[in-house]
Amino acid sequence: MKSKIKALKLENLNILIEAVSQKYRAYGPVAKDGEHAFKVIDPESKLYLGCAATMLPAKYILQPVWQDLYSFKLGNGFQIEEPRLDEKLAVFGISPCDVNALLALDRVFGGKFADPYYWKRRENTLIVAANCTEVSKESFCTSWDTGPELYSNYDLLITELSDGYILEVGSAKGENVVAQLSLAEATQDDLNEKTARLDSARANTEKKLPVAPDNLHQFFRERFNHPAWVPNSDACFSCGNCTIVCPTCYCFDIRDEIMPSRNAGVRRSEWDSCQLLEFAEVGFRANFRRPRIDRFKHRTIHKLSWMKQQYGLTGCVGCGRCVRWCPSWPERRGRVTSLADPVEIIADLMEPLEKYKGVEIPVREAA
Amino acid sequence: MTASANSNNGKVKTAVFKFTCCAGCQFALLYFFDQLPETLELLDFVYFKMARRKELDEPYDLALIEGGVSTPEHIEQLKAIRKQAKTLVAFGACAAHGGVPSIKDWQRELAVEERVYPDPLLINSIKVSPVDEFVKVDHYLRGCPIDEVEFMELIRSIASDKSPYIREHPVCVECKLRNNICILLMREGVQESMCLGPVTRAGCRAICTSNMRACFGCRGPMSNPNIPEMVRTFKAKGFSAKDIEMRFTEYAGMSTEFSEGARAYYGRKAPYYHRKAA
Numbered sequence: 001m002k003s004k005i006k007a008l009k010l011e012n013l014n015i016l017i018e019a020v021s022q023k024y025r026a027y028g029p030v031a032k033d034g035e036h037a038f039k040v041i042d043p044e045s046k047l048y049l050g051c052a053a054t055m056l057p058a059k060y061i062l063q064p065v066w067q068d069l070y071s072f073k074l075g076n077g078f079q080i081e082e083p084r085l086d087e088k089l090a091v092f093g094i095s096p097c098d099v100n101a102l103l104a105l106d107r108v109f110g111g112k113f114a115d116p117y118y119w120k121r122r123e124n125t126l127i128v129a130a131n132c133t134e135v136s137k138e139s140f141c142t143s144w145d146t147g148p149e150l151y152s153n154y155d156l157l158i159t160e161l162s163d164g165y166i167l168e169v170g171s172a173k174g175e176n177v178v179a180q181l182s183l184a185e186a187t188q189d190d191l192n193e194k195t196a197r198l199d200s201a202r203a204n205t206e207k208k209l210p211v212a213p214d215n216l217h218q219f220f221r222e223r224f225n226h227p228a229w230v231p232n233s234d235a236c237f238s239c240g241n242c243t244i245v246c247p248t249c250y251c252f253d254i255r256d257e258i259m260p261s262r263n264a265g266v267r268r269s270e271w272d273s274c275q276l277l278e279f280a281e282v283g284f285r286a287n288f289r290r291p292r293i294d295r296f297k298h299r300t301i302h303k304l305s306w307m308k309q310q311y312g313l314t315g316c317v318g319c320g321r322c323v324r325w326c327p328s329w330p331e332r333r334g335r336v337t338s339l340a341d342p343v344e345i346i347a348d349l350m351e352p353l354e355k356y357k358g359v360e361i362p363v364r365e366a367a
Numbered sequence: 368m369t370a371s372a373n374s375n376n377g378k379v380k381t382a383v384f385k386f387t388c389c390a391g392c393q394f395a396l397l398y399f400f401d402q403l404p405e406t407l408e409l410l411d412f413v414y415f416k417m418a419r420r421k422e423l424d425e426p427y428d429l430a431l432i433e434g435g436v437s438t439p440e441h442i443e444q445l446k447a448i449r450k451q452a453k454t455l456v457a458f459g460a461c462a463a464h465g466g467v468p469s470i471k472d473w474q475r476e477l478a479v480e481e482r483v484y485p486d487p488l489l490i491n492s493i494k495v496s497p498v499d500e501f502v503k504v505d506h507y508l509r510g511c512p513i514d515e516v517e518f519m520e521l522i523r524s525i526a527s528d529k530s531p532y533i534r535e536h537p538v539c540v541e542c543k544l545r546n547n548i549c550i551l552l553m554r555e556g557v558q559e560s561m562c563l564g565p566v567t568r569a570g571c572r573a574i575c576t577s578n579m580r581a582c583f584g585c586r587g588p589m590s591n592p593n594i595p596e597m598v599r600t601f602k603a604k605g606f607s608a609k610d611i612e613m614r615f616t617e618y619a620g621m622s623t624e625f626s627e628g629a630r631a632y633y634g635r636k637a638p639y640y641h642r643k644a645a
């Protein structure tokens with residue numbers, strides 16, 4: 001995407017929300033039960049432009065949790081009715097890591113077997129991203145370079161300043177929205193403040209991946225049967241929270257709901273999780289990943305290594321949601337953060353083998 | 368067998384029986400007549416004491432068993448029902464896992480009887496057991512009370528002779544899908560944060576946690592719950608062993624998995640009838 005970077009000064013967000021809401025159904029991170037969630041917003045809404053602010057990532061707007069694929073009816077032959085997905089959507093305050101996660105989802109749902117439902121929504125969506133001027137203690141986006149600053153792939157980009165916002169335009173779609181606002185150009189001071197703020201956010205990110213991203217594939221190959229997987233997976237609930245809040249997880253299940261008349265129904269998709277026992281279950285209740293340890297390993301390695309092999313983009317953007325929402329109690333094992341934390345898992349795998357004397361691990365072949 | 372093979376003009380001949388419970392699930396069923404009229408059209412009730420005065424017409428296609436077994440007579444009645452029913456459904460938490468009445472199973476029977484009755488010698492009760500302790504159960508509708516959507520799915524499946532989709536994953540999945548904040552993590556130290564969501568079977572549409580109440584585990588254990596970790600988590604959060612025991616025995620203490628969690632309190636002093644699964 002080639003476009004001239006245009007930086008504008010925005011006094012307050014509400015003018016922008018108002019302009020966007022005229023054409024788009026706008027979502028943004030707003031307060032919910034003491035936390036934040038993406039909800040439909042109006043010009044009066046107070047947005048929270050923090051780092052990985054919401055529990056469910058913005059992907060649930062593009063790939064809804066429950067989605068009616070089509071409804072069917074038996075009568076004069078077999079009739080199918082598909083939903084119309086021409087609604088224009090706008091996502092406000094989507095953080096740089098989430099935009100990078102959407103790029104990964106684009107690869108998954110694109111390519112040879114493109115998902116039309118996802119792409120219809122994706123093409124109708126206006127991305128109003130927001131740079132993170134502070135990074136939460138769970139995030140490690142700097143290790144992947146997926147944050148706190150976004151360089152491209154946005155329509156509009158907001159950066160918070162001490163006296164307003166800088167609004168950058170990244171596409172023609174974004175240009176159309178700001179054209180009607182008649183905003184002033186940002187001054188050099190504003191741009192300097194933006195750089196200073198993002199640099200300090202970067203410098204304040206303490207969490208780092210202990211292994212360079214390029215070496216992760218080799219790292220996991222070597223440690224596929226490392227005993228550190230055992231105590232880690234023993235403490236796992238297999239509740240699926242880490243995958244549901246993950247912005248790059250894409251698995252879903254499809255089921256038919258039959259109407260009581262039994263000649264009509266709806267085919268519906270729902271998010272699924274590889275951490276659940278029934279996920280890899282096939283006929284006669286055979287299961288490819290019955291032991292908890294296999295499921296635990298699958299999530300970790302798929303995110304950090306296999307997805308890169310498969311789609312060319314890594315499955316982890318370092319947003320820290322899995323770290324935050326894993327229900328296992330971290331203090332118990334003397335850990336700093338929760339069980340789902342990829343950084344901690346890697347750290348455990350780097351421990352010398354002597355530490356795990358007597359721990360037996362079921363040996364599997366590395367992919 | 369297809370739906371048309373069912374006895375009453377394509378409808379499923381259904382009988383509803385009550386054992387030891389509060390009858391709340393039957394009450395929920397009455398409520399469904401209003402909410403899900405089309406689904407209930409698929410059923411023809413030949414015995415439903417709460418709704419109508421009609422003597423039992425045997426045999427029947429579907430028996431909905433509500434409540435746990437708590438007297439020797441119940442066992443005989445239950446086996447007689449099983450002989451007449453093509454499909455038997457454990458209807459609600461009490462039939463599936465013993466439910467609230469089974470809290471008494473963790474005390475001496477005499478102590479329980481003495482507390483209520485002036486002369487325990489006249490009482491002939493036994494430990495409350497789930498229905499599947501004595502007869503084969505084809506389907507389970509868990510929960511206190513049963514869930515509307517799951518009931519709808521089961522009835523439509525039975526009428527179309529297909530296997531129903533009954534969720535096996537934990538409540539956490541349904542809760543997170545509803546964009547709820549995690550109460551186990553967020554509400555520290557208070558009683559409300561003692562959420563059994565990570566080990567309890569879903570299907571309830573996370574109704575309690577969506578309203579900021581902890582999961583009480585009324586639907587019993589999920590497909591492979593990590594009970595030791597759940598107990599350790601509660602302990603790390605500062606809950607006493609008695610709190611943990613009470614939470615696990617509240618609805619499904621008779622399931623192998625939850626009784627394991629409750630035993631964390633009793634330790635080696637667990638009542639003898641709970642040692643078998645140790």
